[in-house]
Amino acid sequence: MMRHSDILTIGELAARTGVPVSALRYYEQRGLIRSLRSAGKHRRFLRSDIRRVSFVRIAQSLGLSIEDVLGALARLPDARTPTAADWRRISTDIAALIDARIAELTRTRDRLDGCIGCGCLSLKHCALYNPDDRMGALGPGPRLVMEV
Ligand code: FES
Structure with a gap:
């Protein structure tokens, strides 16, 4: 009841x-x-x-x-x-x-680790470097950082 x-x-x-x-x-x-x-x-x-x-x-x-x-x-x-x-x-x-x-989150943190506050987009070591937007051909989203 x-x-x-x-x-x-x-x-x-x-x-x-x-x-x-x-x-x-x-x-x-x-x-x-x-x-x-x-x-x-x-x-x-x-x-x-x-x-x-x-x-x-x-x-x-x-x-x-x-x-x-x-x-x-x-x-x-x-x-x-x-x-x-x-x-x-x-x-x-x-x-x-x-x-x-x-x-x-751990993967994302590790990939962004060197980039936070950097902004160099270094050809040699930047995880965000994406010349000619090559990642765009693979689909939408922040593919270098997240599994999308
Ligand atoms: S922006 Fe500098 S290492 Fe990624």
Whole structure:
């Protein structure tokens, strides 16, 4: 049986998570959270959505994409409050994504290491040197620095 205190307004969810109401609406629009509707058609959220929103915030702060977060959250049950085992399962998925992100950031840092504040674009040793935009033929994006 659900208690009244288990149901939050969007303002209460915003206050508790530190995520603005507009962002919560966006999360809902993207399918990251789902609201219930009150008799007056106002959005209502389960208290367990605090953890869900917090998970989204953490994942975003780590640079994970909305798609990555959606993929992980898709493994949580819709019809009931997620259990510790449910969260453990998706934390394993997210750990792999975090490892991949760390590897990408480390690679990017290493490639940019000598260039930050330099600007020389040295023919001999600059990782950003791209004569005649040869990298453009390989496709869009910062290909010398990031795996795109
Ligand atoms: S800009 Fe100087 S080494 Fe890349």
